[in-house]
Amino acid sequence: MRYLPLTADDRSAMLAKIGAADMDALFRDVPKEAEAPLGAFDLPTAKGEIEVERILAKFAAQNVAAGNGPFFCGAGAYKHHIPATVDHLIQRSEFLTSYTPYQPEISQGTLQALFEFQTQVAALTGMDVANASLYDGSTATAEAVLMAMRVTKRGKAILSGGLHKHYVETVETVANLHGVIKRAMASPGRAEDLLPLIDTDTACVVVQSPDVFGLLRDLKPIADAAHAKGALLIAVVTEVVSLGLIASPGEQGADIVVAEGQSLGNGLNYGGPYVGLFAVREKFIRQMPGRLAGQTVDADGRRGFVLTLSTREQHIRRDKATSNICTNSGLCALAFTIHLSLLGEDGFTKLAAINHSRAVELADKLNAIPGVELITPSFFNEFTLKLPRNAAEVVETLAAKGILAGVPASRLGYADNLLIVAATETNTDEDVAAFATALEEVL
């Protein structure tokens, strides 16, 4: 087997040194009733690279990749162009095959990159500090709700109806055990009035902007109302590229900002691995979940970086930790940071502008089709259309024509006739025209 360096002779020599008669002697603590011979596993035998590649390529070939044709799906995961440099650099052995940087003297590469990541995330979100990443946007949102309950010592969380359904369910799954979750009704294309729901038992209000239908939400009034009652505003961003054009949640008064960072540096990967961003106001640093890289000096006085404030974490605090998280999303965070380093202020704001202008152009074209109505008046790169018929059926019909037309809202439990459509810098004029023509045909 190509991955196993020991030969039969090596094994015999090692057993002799140990003083064991055979391999079974090393497993002598396993109860006999629990020993499974090789024949007890109905599994194929070892294969060479050629065969494995053939098998997995066959699985891949049964999927329709976003790059195969005109593509407009979003709703929490976005197709963006990733510069070739990003994937090359994250595959450097020293980044790809290293462990969590617990030994800082020989992990400065990862630690310095995480410090840059934290600085970038804080700048994008308009917050004071960010952690070194969580699993993804949805789990980061759940962590934020629990953190708000800890900080305020209150048990009620109010979720906007515009929060992605998967995020709602992820929050409910853990936060229901620690408090009460109130979810506002979804109101596609319209901002619901959350203010009357906020009271002095409220730990936090969770608002996604752009919301799951693409609508931009004005966070400032909600932040003010929450603060007036001693509650926190948690802002959720599922499309980080929007932060290049839209006022940051920090600027709008958010206390905790969580985001899905997939759009930068990371592929669609059928839902994972992605990277969760988590940023807070300075006063909440010690209540944050997840790893933090911090700057310090070594014994010779040279600048260096370490994982810090680990007294919050499970390996020290055990059942009193701020979270159970251990492994995070390090390599995805690195991809995010390298992509954003390449973009810089200029590239990132241009990227955001291109996304918005593509979306406006597409929305205008589709809205002009008889029977189609654009229901999101303000949006970044994603909007929702009301169709005269079932949107899931339309999507299937267009998929058969090679166009992935968006996400039917019914996939997320919303109305049958709504279609959530995203446009990015990867869409061409031809894509936009093909979509408009095909949609008009099938309606």
Add this chain to the structure above:
Amino acid sequence: MTTNELPTISGDRGLDHEEPLIFEIGRDGKCGVDFPDVTVGDTHLGGLRRKGKIGLPGLSEPEVVRLYVRLSRMNYAIDAGLYPLGSCTMKHNPRLGEKLARLPGFADLHPLAPMSAAQGALALMRELAHWLTTLTGMPAVALTPKAGAHGELCGILTIRAAIEARGEKRTRVLIPESAHGTNPASASFAGFTVDEIKATPEGRVDLDSLRSKLDTDVAAFMLTNPNTCGLFERDICEIARLVHAAGAYFYCDGANFNAIAGRVKPGDLGVDAMHINLHKTFSTPHGGGGPGAGPVVLSERLAPFAPLPLLVLENGAIRLIEDKSDAPQGSKPFGRMAAFHGQTGMFVRALAYMLSHGGDGIRQASEDAVLSANYVLASLKDVMSAPFEGPCMHEALFDDTWLHDTGVTTLDFAKVMIDEGYHPMTMYFPLVVHGAMLIEPTESESKESLDRFIHVLHTMAEEVKAGKTARFDGAPHLAPRRRLDETTASRKPVLKWKAPDLKQAAE
């Protein structure tokens, strides 16, 4: 020897380069991507346009490449050397997985693409599930958890749902004092209180301690097997019987499954739920701390409560059940662990690893991992003290008894390993052993590599015992950095770069 003995003008030393932060070298007017200029109106922005600058530095592509290549060279990596980090399993990461995960059919597949356009990805999940359930002898698996700790949480929430479905309320989870920190943290996250079980002098679960705490208030017993001392729990079948007799569930932390995969089925041991760290046993790269994946296999009794989404086969097509209202008869999903359907990119890598090894290769890998650890234990126990009688499983555990009165600590010893070109072993874990040093060589090392490693550690231990301890003081001396001041880092946290105060700098 210190770095100051042969100063250089540049501050770099041969192949060791110092690298500033992107924020310190970036300048306006530079960009590493080329985009056309686009003017954007305000008509669709709802008055929410960003006004100020973000504060991102501008760099060209060559500058970005050089910066991150140089940074990477300040990292230790399994590709570059033996990485004996006990409990973390740093084994060879085959590049085949990287290549296959990047096929557009996987890497460029949208999670909410119509299911008709994702049949290959869904079939891959079923195939992975088949391997995991076959290897563990368990009937079902929840694939979505994103890491080991997330898997623990998933398993405990499944148990919680099963207990509630019985109309019972139980509030405690029992956990051995030697457990990974994630176990008590996950139980507490899931709303349970944690009660510790003692270890025997042989490093295993104290059955009397377990018996005395098992009652109708106990929801689950969480046990790592092989345990964190690197030992197989001999009484595990009896433990399972006791736990079940009390009406509780048996959770197994599968972080050490790589010692027994292909030789022992956890299902045969009476386990109800176990997470599998795909980034350990099935060698998806650790990536400097993630991403991982932590699918949870479930017993017949727990399977109905597995979280969304569920995979079902209908009329020859595979479908994801994404809403509770669509759940098949008898299925009562407790909720959802995360958005979408799990770490598909890691599933591809893990399946490539499994197919490459086959059932026979997985068994051989487990045996080689155990053999290598025992070889290290047998070769070093004449100079270093081992707290427990062997054989061990895939990890060799030493304590610091042998360091008494030498002035050298576990930390000093481990840091000299850095000067010798090795990553240190896991230190001070498990907590039940004083000054613990946990060495996991894995199956990826050749005998020559193991012999060299053993020679280095053996000689280091002899030096310590002979009183030649000067280089142990304040080690490492030869790494890109010497020991870092963690106390100041934590007392006065600096967690992001701040532009220097220009007025102050001018003074």
